[in-house]
Amino acid sequence: MYATLDDLKKQLPEDLLIQLTDDGGAGIIDTTVTDAALETADVEIDGYLGARYDLPLASPVPTIVDKMAVDIAIYNLYARRQGPPEHWQKRYDNTIRFLERLADGRITLGKDDPVEVVTTSGSMLSTTSPRLFTRTTMKGL
Numbered sequence: 001m002y003a004t005l006d007d008l009k010k011q012l013p014e015d016l017l018i019q020l021t022d023d024g025g026a027g028i029i030d031t032t033v034t035d036a037a038l039e040t041a042d043v044e045i046d047g048y049l050g051a052r053y054d055l056p057l058a059s060p061v062p063t064i065v066d067k068m069a070v071d072i073a074i075y076n077l078y079a080r081r082q083g084p085p086e087h088w089q090k091r092y093d094n095t096i097r098f099l100e101r102l103a104d105g106r107i108t109l110g111k112d113d114p115v116e117v118v119t120t121s122g123s124m125l126s127t128t129s130p131r132l133f134t135r136t137t138m139k140g141l
Helices: 005-011 014-021 031-049 063-079 086-104
Strands: none
Touching: 005 014, 005 031, 005 063, 014 031, 014 063, 031 063, 031 086, 063 086
């Protein structure tokens, strides 16, 4: 997984994570639900990144991918309930736009981008016709 429960806890208070995941009323974070949200986020991210990158991404995964996984997972957790607040909806929408641009090659993952930029040195090829005027052909003129 690109992100973990600890990453989610850095963005949402624990009591909110309990509200979003505790379907059985146990009063604790249901890690089955958070794992499913994180896995769904990974699948969504891979759907875009697979157009340009070899999957799975090599470790360590670029930090921006972890951030996107958290944003998508939180969106998925809210979607299980009443839907996300406006700022989480915007973060999700921005993440999807970013992923679309990554897939199109319009942007990269920055310095952590696993796609190697291959540069080749140019070469030039030229052909010539036989010389019309040589010492031999000009002899006697």
